[in-house]
Amino acid sequence: MAHPSPGAAPATPDGEQAETRERIVWVAMDEIAVGMFAHPLSSASFLIARKDQIRTLRETGAKGVFVDLAKSSPASLPEWARAMAGIKRETGAGAGAATPRVNRRAAAFDRARQVLTRSRAPMERLLRQARLGKTLEKKEVIDLVEEIAASVEQCASAIISLSRIKTVDTFTYLHSLAVCALMVNFARNAGFSRADVQELGMAGLLHDVGKTVVGSAILNKPGPLTPAEMTTMRTHAQAGHDILSRGGQFPATVLDVALHHHEKIDGTGYPHKLAGDAISVPARMAAIADVYDAVTSNRPYKEAWLPGESLADMFSWQGHFDTELMQTFIRSVGIYPVGSLVRLASERLALVIEQDEADLTRPLVRIFYSIPQREPVTITDLALAREQGDSILSREDPRKWGFLDWDRRWPEMIRLD
Template sequence: MLKQIPVTGLRLGMYVHELSDLRPDHSYWTNSFLLTHESDLQRIRNAGITELWIDTSRGLDIPPEPALAPPARACEPCAMEEEISYARELCSRSKAAVVRVFSDVRMGRIAEQEEIGNLVEDISDSLARHPDALLSLARLKTCDEYTYMHSVAVCGLMIGLARQLALPDSLIKEAGMAGLLHDVGKLAISSGILGKRGKLSDEEFAIVRRHPELGYRLLSESKHFSPRVLDVCLHHHERFDGSGYPDKLAGSQISLFARMGAICDVYDAITSNRPYKPAWSPAESISRMAGWTGHFDEKVFQAFVKCVGIYPVGSLVRLESGNLGIVMEQNKASLLTPKVKVFYSALCKMPIAHTLLDLSTLVGQDRIISRECAKNWGFKNLDHLWSGAPESVTP
C-alpha cells in the first residue's frame, strides 16, 4: 500500500517508493529502495525534501499514534469538552476492535474475550466521566462504517440505559456486550443488500430480517457468550405488541435486555445516515418514537428518554427569545433545560455571536419552545457546534 508521509516520519526499514520535490542535482537517488542505512536516511532529511511516498507492503509502516490518555481517573466526572477528545479517539479505536471481533465470529474463531471486555469497560468509563460525549459522537458515522459504529453506539446506549434503570454493575457490563454484538448476524448478509441505496425488495427485506437468527447461531457456536447476550441478538427486533420478529413475542415474553436493545437499536438507526435513508435529528427521533404505540415497553422507553434527553445533544431548537441554538449538554435535573449554544436569530434571519446558555439558570427568562429542522433553515451541518468539526452553518 502506498502512503505519502512527511520526511520527518521516515524511518529505517521503510521502503521508499518515490521522493517528492527532487531537484535536478538529486538525480543520484534511485526511484525506489529499501531504506537500510542511517547515512541514506540523513541524506534524504538534508536534501530539502518535504514529503515522500512509502510502500507499506514492502517495508515498515508509520507507527500508530499513541492512544490519548483519559482526561481524568477512570470514572471521575469531567466537562463535556474535556471528555469529547478522548471519546473521539475511543470511537476510532472501538470501530477497529469491532471489525476484528466481528471477523473472528464470522470465521468461526473464538473472539478475544479480553478485547471485548476491555472495549465495553472503556466505553462504560467514558460514559461515567460524561454521559453525553461518546453517545453523541457515535451517532456521527458514514454509511460505509454504519454496521460497526452502530454496534459501538448501541453498546453505549445500552450501558447508559442500564445505569438509568439502576441495574447492578455486572448486568451493566453484560448490557454493553449485548449491544456491541446485537447485529453480528448482518455479517452473513451480502454488502450489496446492506448497502443498497434504494428501497429493498420484498425478497431482500426477508433476507435482512434473518440477521437476528443468523447472529444468534454465530454467537451460539462460540459458547462464550451469556444467554442474555444471545437473547438480545435474537430478539432486539421484537415489539411490545407482538408485531415484531423473528418470534412475534409480546409484553413480558420479551426479556428486559431485549426490550432495552429494541429501543437503543432503533434510536441509533434513525439518528444515523444510512444508505437508503438520511438521519432524523435526535429530538425528532425521540418525538417520533414516543408516538409509536405498541413498539416499546413504555417504562423502559421513559428511562431511555431520561438517559439521552428530550432534546439530545445535537438537537436544533428555537428559544422563546427568537434565537436558534444547538443543544450542547443535558441537565439531568431537568430534561427541559439543557445547555444550548445560540448562533442564529430566527427573527432577523442572520447569524449572531455564539453564546452558551444554561437554561436551568434562565427559568422565566428564556426557554425552548420548539425543535427545528436544520434542512428547513438551510443549515448544512450543525454538529461542529458541539463536536468541533470545521463546518459552516450559515444558510
C-alpha cells in the same frame, strides 16, 4: 477594547466569562482577510489562505463569519480584534504566559472521539472473525465494552452523540459501538448493577453480529428490500445467536438480545413473534436503543431524523416498544439530545450542549444566531434551568436554516470556548 467596526458583535468585557467567550468573534464580511481562521456556519472550519476563499464565503450570502482569534495570524486581524486578542493574553494568567483554560466539555468530546477511533480496528476484527466462522474472544469484547462504558461514565452525551455521525464506511462498526454506549447509559439510568450494565453493554455491542452472514448488497441497498431480501435480512437474529453460542463464552443475556432485539411488544416482530412479557427486559431495551441509533443515523437511502423528533416519533408507535422502558430511555438521552438545534422564546437559535439532570426540558444551550436579524450573534451559553427569562420554543431542522452539514458543524461548535 472598543471596536468601531460596523458588523461586529458588541463586546461584553465582564470578567472571565467574556474573556473566554471572546476568543471567537464575529467578523463582518468586509473585514475578512487572508490569515484568519474562519468558522463559517455553512461549511467546515478552515484557515483562509487565499483571496478566492473569501470570495466563496461572500457568495454564500453570509454577512460575516466567526473567527478564532487564537488561530488567526495577528496581521490578518482588524485593530479591534487584535486588541481583544491582546486583552485575553493579559488577563489570562496575571503574569507570564497565559494558561489555557481547561475546557471540560471539549476534552470529553476529544476523548470520546479517540475511543471511537481506537475501537474501530478491534470491532472490525470481531466482525471479521464472526464472518469467517471463528469463535469470538470474550476478553476482546470485554475490553471494548469497558472502554466505551468508561467514556459513557465520563460524558455520556459526548460518545452517544458522536457515534451517531456515520458514513457508509463506518456505519457497521459505529452502529455496534453506538448501541453499546446507548445500552450502558440506558442501564445506568434504569438502576442496574455494575455487572449488569457491563453485560447489557456487551449485548448492545454484539446485537447485530449475525449481519455478517448477510451480504453487503442487501445491507447497503439504497432503497426498500424486496420480500426475499427481507427474509434474508431477518436471518441475522438467529445467525447472531448461533455465532455467539459457539464456544459457550457469552452470557445468556447477550445471546438473547442477539436473537430477540427485533421482537415487538404487540407480537408482530421477528424471529419468534414474541409478545409483551415474553420478550426479556434486555431485548426490549435493545430494541429501543437499536431503532434510535438506526433512525438518527444517515443511511445510503435516507437522511437521518433529528434525535429529538425520533424520540417523540418512537414514543408514538403503538405496540412497538415497552412504554415504561421508552420513558427511561428518553430520560437517559434527554428530551433535547446534545447536538439538537433549538429555537428560544427570545427569538434566537441555540445548540443543546449539555443535559440538565434537574430539568430535561431546560438543558444548557449555546446561543449563536438571532432570528429577527437572520445572522449570527456572539456565542453565549445559557443554563435554561437557572434562567427563568428564556426557554425552548421548538426543535428546529438545521437544514431549514441553511446550516448545511450540521452533524459535522455542531461538534466543532461545542469545542469553541
